[in-house]
Amino acid sequence: MKEKIKIKIKVNGKTLSIEQNSTIVKLIKKLDIPLNKVAIELNKKIIDKKKLKKITLNNKDNLEIVHFIGGG
Amino acid sequence: MRNKDLLTIARKKFTSRLIVGTGKYKNMPECAKAIKISGAEIVTVAVRRVNISDRSKPILMDYIDPKKITYLPNTAGCFSSEEALRTLRLARVIGGWKLVKLEVLGDRKNLFPDMIETLKSTEVLTKEGFKVMVYCNDDPLIARRLEDVGACAIMPLAAPIGSGLGIQNKLNIRIIRQQTKLPLIIDAGLGEASDASMAMEMGCDGVLINTAIAKAKNPFQMAEAMKYAVIAGRKSFLSGRIEKNIFGGASSPKKGII
Numbered sequence A: 001m002k003e004k005i006k007i008k009i010k011v012n013g014k015t016l017s018i019e020q021n022s023t024i025v026k027l028i029k030k031l032d033i034p035l036n037k038v039a040i041e042l043n044k045k046i047i048d049k050k051k052l053k054k055i056t057l058n059n060k061d062n063l064e065i066v067h068f069i070g071g072g
Numbered sequence B: 001m002r003n004k005d006l007l008t009i010a011r012k013k014f015t016s017r018l019i020v021g022t023g024k025y026k027n028m029p030e031c032a033k034a035i036k037i038s039g040a041e042i043v044t045v046a047v048r049r050v051n052i053s054d055r056s057k058p059i060l061m062d063y064i065d066p067k068k069i070t071y072l073p074n075t076a077g078c079f080s081s082e083e084a085l086r087t088l089r090l091a092r093v094i095g096g097w098k099l100v101k102l103e104v105l106g107d108r109k110n111l112f113p114d115m116i117e118t119l120k121s122t123e124v125l126t127k128e129g130f131k132v133m134v135y136c137n138d139d140p141l142i143a144r145r146l147e148d149v150g151a152c153a154i155m156p157l158a159a160p161i162g163s164g165l166g167i168q169n170k171l172n173i174r175i176i177r178q179q180t181k182l183p184l185i186i187d188a189g190l191g192e193a194s195d196a197s198m199a200m201e202m203g204c205d206g207v208l209i210n211t212a213i214a215k216a217k218n219p220f221q222m223a224e225a226m227k228y229a230v231i232a233g234r235k236s237f238l239s240g241r242i243e244k245n246i247f248g249g250a251s252s253p254k255k256g257i258i
Helices: A024-030 A049-054 B028-038 B081-095 B115-127 B140-148 B170-179 B193-201 B219-239
Strands: A006-011 A014-019 A039-042 A062-070 B007-009 B012-014 B018-021 B042-049 B070-073 B099-102 B131-136 B153-156 B185-187 B206-209
Touching: A024 A039, A024 A049, A024 A062, A039 B081, A062 B081, B018 B028, B018 B219, B028 B219, B042 B081, B070 B081, B070 B099, B081 B099, B081 B115, B099 B115, B115 B131, B115 B140, B131 B140, B140 B153, B140 B170, B153 B170, B193 B206, B193 B219, B206 B219
Parallel strands: A006 A062, B018 B042, B018 B206, B042 B070, B099 B131, B131 B153, B153 B185, B185 B206
Antiparallel strands: A006 A014, A039 A062, A062 B042, B007 B012
């Protein structure tokens, strides 16, 4: 069986090893993150949530996933 | 009886004039309960990274329903216009929020706002369609500039954030009140119920309170106290107070004294 190639990306400052050609939506599901409660930035550009299925991740990509927390 | 004295911000109408922060509480249930008791219809929230390694952490939106309570995303912790803009653009994506609280800090010790960065950000955000409620210094000139660039509410500090000192510069707040028709909301530095009443008696449209409730020994009781303090102060302001007089004036009639 052909071994899947892994790439390294950063998610919220942490390095993750994921399969090449993974989409953002696949990663979000894997991380168990509720999509309707977050905003996502890929390499400092805000991503339109409707386009998540189409965007594949590349080596050294930097993702930021944010949500609301308590604050004054 | 229908309550006609409503707070209007960016064409949205609110019954409560108390805005509450959601930070510094012991836990989410405590925060949610205090907000409920306070009667607040607007709460400030911060934008932060999702904890990707521990997904068991509670989520604010599970405790405070953004369909029932208006979320006011803030830029707490931002020290530049660039950071603030990035934060609020992200906030807008989460749920389509356009009403936001801008806060660009300039000093880590006293947490005073950097008004040059704040002014710059207000202008950019307004052009992008945001409705910007602006945390600012109690400076009438800056307040006017913010209004000129499109702020939808002026929110001067009473005292440094979390200090609990109450309104330090009543004169400036009065001047700002006289010069603007925008909603004027005292943000930061209030410590107890009388501080909130004072702000309302001075004609402010509302107050924003976080630490004074969250860090009180009994946050629920303080939330209730603040609720009534704001109502009392507002009614007192609307009632038209008596003239101040250095001499006494008896309340009981002289006629019929035995």
